Amino acid sequence: MSAAGSGGGADGAATDDANGSSSPPAAKRTAVLIFNPVSGTGDGEADLKAILAVLEREVTVHVVQTTADCEPGDLARTALDEYAPDVVIASGGDGTVGAVASALIGREGVVLGVIPRGTANALSAALGIPTELTDAAQVCLSSNSWTIDVGRCNGVPFLLLVGIGYEADVVQTADREMKRKYGPLAYMFSAGQRALEHTTFEVHYTATADDGSELVGTMPGVAAVTAANAAPWSSVLAQGLGEPVPDDGLLEVMAYTPETGLDMASTVANVFFSAVGLGGSPDEQPVNVHGGKARKVKLACTPPQKVVLDGEMVGETPVEIELERGAVRLLVDSPELQAAREHDYKERLMEALADKGETVLEKVQHGAASIGSTVKGVFTDNTDEDIEAQVEAEVREDEQSRNDAEAEKATAESK
Numbered sequence: 001m002s003a004a005g006s007g008g009g010a011d012g013a014a015t016d017d018a019n020g021s022s023s024p025p026a027a028k029r030t031a032v033l034i035f036n037p038v039s040g041t042g043d044g045e046a047d048l049k050a051i052l053a054v055l056e057r058e059v060t061v062h063v064v065q066t067t068a069d070c071e072p073g074d075l076a077r078t079a080l081d082e083y084a085p086d087v088v089i090a091s092g093g094d095g096t097v098g099a100v101a102s103a104l105i106g107r108e109g110v111v112l113g114v115i116p117r118g119t120a121n122a123l124s125a126a127l128g129i130p131t132e133l134t135d136a137a138q139v140c141l142s143s144n145s146w147t148i149d150v151g152r153c154n155g156v157p158f159l160l161l162v163g164i165g166y167e168a169d170v171v172q173t174a175d176r177e178m179k180r181k182y183g184p185l186a187y188m189f190s191a192g193q194r195a196l197e198h199t200t201f202e203v204h205y206t207a208t209a210d211d212g213s214e215l216v217g218t219m220p221g222v223a224a225v226t227a228a229n230a231a232p233w234s235s236v237l238a239q240g241l242g243e244p245v246p247d248d249g250l251l252e253v254m255a256y257t258p259e260t261g262l263d264m265a266s267t268v269a270n271v272f273f274s275a276v277g278l279g280g281s282p283d284e285q286p287v288n289v290h291g292g293k294a295r296k297v298k299l300a301c302t303p304p305q306k307v308v309l310d311g312e313m314v315g316e317t318p319v320e321i322e323l324e325r326g327a328v329r330l331l332v333d334s335p336e337l338q339a340a341r342e343h344d345y346k347e348r349l350m351e352a353l354a355d356k357g358e359t360v361l362e363k364v365q366h367g368a369a370s371i372g373s374t375v376k377g378v379f380t381d382n383t384d385e386d387i388e389a390q391v392e393a394e395v396r397e398d399e400q401s402r403n404d405a406e407a408e409k410a411t412a413e414s415k
């Protein structure tokens with residue numbers, strides 16, 4: 001993840017000049033915090049308290065809470081006019097963050113801070129924003145910024161990607177109930193389920209390359225198309241050419257033409273494994289993955305397909321997608337802080353493993369068994385109650401066998 005440049009520094013303390021006389025404290029910077037109280041699965045009230053405890057040390061914060069029927073972008077635009085802030089901070093899921101980011105397009109001098117609290121937090125993962133609440137709040141006080149491109153799909157701004165067909169079905173299947181139950185795994189379950197049941201369509205495309213040349217054609221048998229500005233590893237289909245670059249002025253456009261449901265599932269799995277470094281190089285694409293970089297792309301589908309924009313359903317094809325270069329300035333970790341955080345995380349992980357390696361391994365195996373049966377449940381027609389009963393039974397069985405093993409060991413030792 002590359003992040004460079006600098007934004008406004010934070011300082012609010014009194015300063016001494018060369019004569020030793022004290023000058024008045026510099027005015028505190030002003031921040032607007034657009035806060036979604038219901039996003040994710042955490043406690044909104046407690047989260048807000050923890051965030052303000054960090055931010056208010058250095059900036060004056062105006063909190064604007066979102067509501068069910070109010071567009072967060074409109075709230076941000078009103079707050080920009082009312083408070084003329086230096087920083088606008090979006091705290092919520094990807095929907096909230098994307099909408100607030102779009103309100104900052106063309107507002108030079110105002111930087112975007114992000115405190116992720118959603119289910120998937122794909123945006124933060126793609127842009128290298130810390131997932132821990134107070135770490136992310138701390139980054140909002142920093143002076144490191146990264147100027148990134150913003151996409152537009154039929155005029156509507158997006159930061160990550162446009163998904164057509166399969167990708168849109170996956171998002172629609174992972175509804176709030178499923179996300180509440182399974183967290184980020186909801187997307188994996190729904191991805192597996194939809195891969196087996198996917199349908200195909202014909203895509204008519206006009207892609208404009210970086211040199212202005214145009215590629216026009218029709219592709220039959222397509223199950224999914226993605227056009228990405230940025231994407232985290234979990235947006236598997238956007239990784240066909242390697243991780244998209246959010247500041248290169250280009251979209252990564254991918255199309256998938258699987259023969260069967262299993263073919264689709266294994267293609268998704270292959271791209272996923274190579275994206276996380278466990279498979280072949282992304283250059284060795286499976287034969288049913290096609291793609292390239294484009295400055296702009298027009299797509300029409302027969303029959304028309306659903307379209308998802310940064311995780312939100314927005315309608316149907318046809319679409320015209322292009323990028324606005326360097327449209328938003330985002331506050332990010334300094335490379336040093338990012339490295340220190342990663343180092344610290346790895347150290348703690350290694351310590352925990354050295355301390356109780358066996359227990360950790362057992363827990364992982366136990367978790368995998370529960371997930372396995374949940375996936376099986378989702379793929380078959382079991383009801384939610386069936387799945388929960390199945391998972392509970394496996395957990396009980398697992399605990400019982402562990403207790404038996406411990407009892408056996410204790411008996412053996414006492415002899």
Ligand SMILES: Nc1ncnc2c1ncn2[C@@H]1O[C@H](COP(=O)(O)OP(=O)(O)OP(=O)(O)O)[C@@H](O)[C@H]1O
Binds near residue numbers: 118179
């Ligand atoms: N005060 C509120 N009460 C109820 N719903 C709200 C409120 N504020 C926002 N919403 C709803 O929250 C949704 C946006 O959620 P957001 O994207 O922030 O988080 P999420 O859906 O939990 O996370 P993710 O996008 O990562 O899955 C919108 O549908 C909006 O209507």
